[in-house]
Amino acid sequence: MRRGAxxxxxxxxxxxxxxQQSCDVGVDVFGAAPVRLNQIKAYMATLPPLVDPEVGDDIEHDLPRPK
Structure with missing residues (x-):
């Protein structure tokens, strides 16, 4: 994820x-039709940015981290 995959x-x-880095590409999301990668990337650009838990923003609702 950190390398932009x-x-x-x-x-x-x-x-x-x-x-912006992960997305459900199933038929439920894209209207039961095949889509091209450029369409998926355009859709992903409209999604919230990736949150990096190591910077203090935990995408798991600020759950305590193991020590």
Missing amino acids: LQLYGHSHGRLPGN
Whole structure:
């Protein structure tokens, strides 16, 4: 993730919110039609940015971190 890789997944039926690096690309999200990578990237650009937990913003709702 830290190197800019895109993480594409499906079968979550649009229930996972995603961010600018990860996205549900299942048919529930894109209208039951195949999509091109440039369409996926354009959609991902509209999503919230990736939050880096090591900087203090925990995407897991500020759960305590193991020591």
